[in-house]
Amino acid sequence: MYNHLLSYIVFVPLITALLLLFVPGHYQRLFKMAAITATAFQVLLAIFIYQRFSDMEEAAARTEQADFFFQLEEKTDWIDLNLSTFGHLSIDYHVGVDGLSITMVILSALVLLIGAISSWQILIHVKGYVVLYLLLCTSVVGCFVALDFFLFYLFFEFMLLPMYFLIGMWGGPRKEYAAIKFFLYTLVGSIFILIVMIGLYASVIDPVETGIHAGIISNGADVTVEQIVQVQQAIAANAIPGHQIVRTFSIISMLEPANYIPDSLLAVTSQSTIFGYPVRLLAFLALFIGFAIKLPAVPLHTWLPDAHVEAPTPVSVVLAGILLKVGGYGMIRTAYSIFPEGAIYYAWWIGLLGVIAILYGAMNALAMRDLKKLIAYSSISHMGFVLLGLASLTSEGVSGSLFQMFSHGIISSMLFLLAGVVYDRTHDRMIENYGGLASKMPYFTAMVTIAFFASLGLPGFSGFIAEILVFLGSFNSATINHLLPRWMAILATGGLVLGAAYYLWTLQRMFFGPYYVKKAAWNVALKDLTFMEYTMLVPLAVATLAFGIFPSLYLDMVNTSVSGFVHFVSTVGEDNLKLILTK
Amino acid sequence: MLAELPITDIAQLLTRQLSAIVRDIAWVRPEICVFAFLILLVLADLIFKKQRGWLLSVLAILGLVATLLTLVQQWQLTHDQPHTSLLLNMLQLDRLGIYFKLLICSSALFTVLVSINYTTAASTKTSTFANFHIESLRKIGEYYSVLFGVVLGAMLLTMSTHLLMIYLAIELISISSYILTNFNFNRASAEASIKYVLFGGVSSGIMLYGMSLLYGLTGSLVISQPGFYEAIAAAAPLLVTIASVFTISGFLFKISSVPFHLWAPDIYEGAPTPIAAFFSIVPKAAAFVVLMRFIVVFFAETTIPWQAILAVLALVTIVIGNFVALWQKNAKRMMAYSSIAHSGFVLTGVLSYNNLGMTSVAFYMSVYALMNLAIFLIINMISRKTGAEEIGQYRGLGLQYPWIGILALVVLISLTGLPPTAGFTAKLLVFSSLWQAYQASNNTMLFILLIAGLFNTVISLFYYLKIPYYMFFKKAETSSVQSEFNNFRERKTKQVVYKTKFNLFDKILAFVLIIPLVILFFQSSWLIELISTISFEF
Structure with a gap:
């Protein structure tokens, strides 16, 4: 049971979707129930995974010395291409979790369930909707657990198609425009990633498989560390003939500089350049841009407000709650881990992008008249904290940016659900068309207040802890590793002030003061929260409070992995950077 | 040469050569099979004047299946011999040729299977285009026999290593194609056919001129012999350039690469x-096979940066194909430009000039064949049902017939080159070989091609998505509250709701073509395993 937990959590929605294809389309309730059941099952599995993970994390923390270690790993050969003189190309089905990904898996399971419940309001083409939504569930969770670049890319790309149709068919008035814009932007990003992926697998070997083909390791026997070192030395000495080399997409192999074929472009030792720039730094940049579009970082963010405004509520929830995190997670898992020298070399610029996103997003939010657009821009501002924390490359900063992704996942889901509440009742989201809703919808107003305060970083809510950690990290960076200047952290606090401004102002305009709505018909339509809306909102509100008051709940999960990650990036990155820049 | 020899020696030479030819005949069995069925088709057409539609179709299918069987047999027999020269160096038998011949015959088989419906369904007179469909039904015998002509030419071309043979094979393909283009028997079809003749005539003239120059430079017509490259390497670079460029233009015409692509859209639309x-x-x-064999000649001459030149050509082909496709409204015309862009991708694999590149070309062409057969089949199904070939007329079809919509979507995703379809694997292999070539040569042009080629995926997505966009996002009925002008415009593209169902046979064919596209992504090793047994040393 425990051996295949991760496969279950990835493929349960896919299998449900395939079964649903054969059910006639008019059983609408059955489809919605199936979606809720499948995602609820994912939550259950996520709880199992969490339990299993924390047990093993304690054991592992005592024994393991490596910077990265993964749990609940599953690895099977998937594709093995024999390309004669080019050697073999191996693609594995390899999944596993560490502290960096487990929190994302838990978050996705939770948000996807909420999204499935919120999908109850979908009325047209229910069959197509549910099938696409379940496909999305599979690809999102798959993305967070994949440890093979090919597998990761497959899931990453496969998110696009369901999202395109979910926005384009069930969205608002300008849905086609928003859908195609989302698709094109993200595809541009994934092409950047694809280029690096091609380069990586052309350069990286699988030491174990290569050893087996070259006769250094006997098939089936236990592999010792000495044997792997022997293979790596043979590769470094060009002693293994081309047709015996096994190239791989394994992210774990890519982490180790010794696994690179010495004359390949992406090897640290080859010191190759393109147009005068070191190839490895360019590769880092390409991956960074690819994921920055998804995050989104300013100035690559313009797809987000459109997609959010036009998407139906559940899709907005999933988009803000999880899909944006794929960008941040992808940076950590690939760009930062595989090319750590880029992380150090570009730290200042990444920090600057973070600060710009924080301030620019917040200022835009201040100017928005559409409630959903306001929340979309506040998302951009909050994702800026993720960049700033990552750029600092300190334990506090990285934990902070991971925590920010987690807490933003919870809070933004809540915010979009709340925006959906208004929109469902009146089909209008303009802030100026409402006033004094507190008297008419007191419980709704209470929820909005919780969500707004959580989002603006009030102490006691998870957003506060995350942002404090990011500030600490980026402020200390000047003394610990000299990567970020202090003024960045100081400027970023401006984001908090602006955040308070736009949220409080919105609260005042929409909810307090004299009661006013634009159309008389809305008086009847505007009712307080329904039972179903409570079932979605209350767990999220409890979660943001719980993680705000007991942040160790979260930090215990990530601590070991974060310190390993920071240690790896700073030591290996320094070494690589020296080698690359000596040329 | 013969005149200097005594008569007995000539006699000996002739008997030797004759016995060699007789011996080699066994190795051209597939070609003989195609030829025999071509004759049979013509005879059957003459004899059974009346009720012969189904008979001729059965005969054509039988012929292609028989050819496929002989090809499979050849494939098994050649497992230990990389290549054999046949018929006095005219042809060369190797697994590369056999693989592509299998591909050609399977594609022809599918074409025949689709054509059966194309002709019989139209005879019910429901379609507005009924008259020329019936016309083509009456000429079904000619249709199949000319189709076999193209197949024969293509099969010979994949084996040719002799310049004369190459020319003859290309001409056989061309002349048969000119006739096939006109089988719609309407004005557009006739115009397309004439255009094809004019373009084709000029390009084969240029090619023949190039070939004669090559013969003058080397004194040999056999491109597979070492003496040929040595002579090329020794000759003046300028002359070699002119001769090679002229010769290659004939091949580029067949693969519809820029600047010889202008014929493709009109012909695809009209045919x-x-x-x-x-x-x-x-x-x-x-043509790609012959180009792969011929490119060795290019690389023999080292003073000219062939790789960079071909890279520019491939890049321009990809870019022009994709950008012009953006503006197309007719589905067939759009696919013509898309196929131009795909030629650029395959050309990328060829110019990488390494083993991986050749493997990727074989893989790409196989996947491409599946994709194109499938998408044209779907276009055909839709146009038979609704008479629509404009993309704007596809509105609402996906919601009305979800299966057709999903099938079309899978093919288009594959054409774009996104996972999880074989189109992605094909692009991955092509660009991996290019990366490898760049790593080996450090030629900046190759890197530019890598980046620009991959980013073209985004452009191609834009036009491929147009089809699902109309199928799923646009409603079939338009709302009544619209301005006069809009109503007028909508009326032209407005969709009628059709009661009849799609032909079951067509649906099965579509599934047969499209399921492999997904399977070959998850298990690409099955096909790669086959291709890796091909030796790419000619």
């Missing part, structure tokens, strides 16, 4: 839809 699919695959596959 019967199954034939358009056939044109986009069979002559192209054969």
Whole structure:
């Protein structure tokens, strides 16, 4: 049971979707129930995974010395291409979790369930909707657990198609425009990633498989560390003939500089350049841009407000709650881990992008008249904290940016659900068309207040802890590793002030003061929260409070992995950077 | 040469050569099979004047199946011999040729299967275009025999290593194609046919001129012999350039690469839809094989940066194909430009000039054949049902017939080159070989091609998505509250709701073509395993 937990959590929605294809389309309730059941099952599995993970994390923390270690790993050969003189190309089905990904898996399971419940309001083409939504569930969770670049890319790309149709068919008035814009932007990003992926697998070997083909390791026997070192030395000495080399997409192999074929472009030792720039730094940049579009970082963010405004509520929830995190997670898992020298070399610029996103997003939010657009821009501002924390490359900063992704996942889901509440009742989201809703919808107003305060970083809510950690990290960076200047952290606090401004102002305009709505018909339509809306909102509100008051709940999960990650990036990155820049 | 020899020696030489030819005949069994069925088709057409539609179709299918069987047999027999020269160096038998011949014959088989419906369904007179469909039904015998002509030419071309043989094979393909283009028997079809003749005539003239120059430079017509490259390497670079460029223009015409691509859109639009699919695959596959064999000649001459020149050509082909496709409204015309862009991708694999590149070309062409047969089949199904070939007329079809919509979507995703379809694997292999080539040569042009080629995926997505966009996002009925002008415009593209169902046979064919596209992503090793047994040393 425990051996295949991760496969279950990835493929349960896919299998449900395939079964649903054969059910006639008019059983609408059955489809919605199936979606809720499948995602609820994912939550259950996520709880199992969490339990299993924390047990093993304690054991592992005592024994393991490596910077990265993964749990609940599953690895099977998937594709093995024999390309004669080019050697073999191996693609594995390899999944596993560490502290960096487990929190994302838990978050996705939770948000996807909420999204499935919120999908109850979908009325047209229910069959197509549910099938696409379940496909999305599979690809999102798959993305967070994949440890093979090919597998990761497959899931990453496969998110696009369901999202395109979910926005384009069930969205608002300008849905086609928003859908195609989302698709094109993200595809541009994934092409950047694809280029690096091609380069990586052309350069990286699988030491174990290569050893087996070259006769250094006997098939089936236990592999010792000495044997792997022997293979790596043979590769470094060009002693293994081309047709015996096994190239791989394994992210774990890519982490180790010794696994690179010495004359390949992406090897640290080859010191190759393109147009005068070191190839490895360019590769880092390409991956960074690819994921920055998804995050989104300013100035690559313009797809987000459109997609959010036009998407139906559940899709907005999933988009803000999880899909944006794929960008941040992808940076950590690939760009930062595989090319750590880029992380150090570009730290200042990444920090600057973070600060710009924080301030620019917040200022835009201040100017928005559409409630959903306001929340979309506040998302951009909050994702800026993720960049700033990552750029600092300190334990506090990285934990902070991971925590920010987690807490933003919870809070933004809540915010979009709340925006959906208004929109469902009146089909209008303009802030100026409402006033004094507190008297008419007191419980709704209470929820909005919780969500707004959580989002603006009030102490006691998870957003506060995350942002404090990011500030600490980026402020200390000047003394610990000299990567970020202090003024960045100081400027970023401006984001908090602006955040308070736009949220409080919105609260005042929409909810307090004299009661006013634009159309008389809305008086009847505007009712307080329904039972179903409570079932979605209350767990999220409890979660943001719980993680705000007991942040160790979260930090215990990530601590070991974060310190390993920071240690790896700073030591290996320094070494690589020296080698690359000596040329 | 013969005149200097005594008569007895000539006699000996002749007997030797004759016995060699007789011995080699066994190795051209597939070609003989195609030829025999071509004759049979003509005879059957003459004898059974009346009720012969189904008989001729059965005969054509039988012929292609028989050829496929002989090819499979040849494939098994050649497992230990990399290549054999046949018929006095005219042809060369190797697994590369056999693989592509299998591809050609399977594509032809699918074309015939699609054509059966194309002709019989129209005879019910429901379609507004009924008159020329019936016309083509009456000429079904000619249709199949000319189709076999193209197949024969393409099969010979994949084996040719002799310049004369190359020329003859290309001409056989061309002349048969000119006739096939006209089988819609309407004005557009006739115009397309004439255009094809004019473009084709000029390009084969240029090619023949180039070949004669090559013969003058080397004194040999056999490109597979070492003496040929040595002579090329020794000759003056300028002359070699002129001769090679002229010769290659004939091949580029067949693969519809820029600047010889202008014929493709008109011909695809004018020709019967199954034939358009056939044109986009069979002559192209054969021409790529001959290009792979010929490119060795290029690389023998080292003073000219051939790789960079071909890279520019490939890049321009990809970019022009994709950008012009953006503006197309007719589905067949759009697919013509898309197939131009795909030629650029395959050309990328060829110019990488390494083993991985050749493997990727074989893989790409196989996947491409599946994709193009499938998408043209779907276009054909829709146009038979609704008479629509404009993309704007597809509105609402996906919601009305979800299966057709999903199938179309899978093919288009594959054409774009996104996972989880074989189109992605094909692009991955092509660009991996290019990366490898760049790593080996450090030629900046190759890197530019890598980046620009991959980013073209985004552009291609834009036009491929147009089809699902209209199928799923646009409603079939338009709302009544619209301005006069809009109503007028909508009326032209407005969709009628059709009661009849799609032909079951067509649906099965579509599934047969599209399921492999997904399977070959998850298990690409099955096909790669086959291709890796091909030796790419000619």
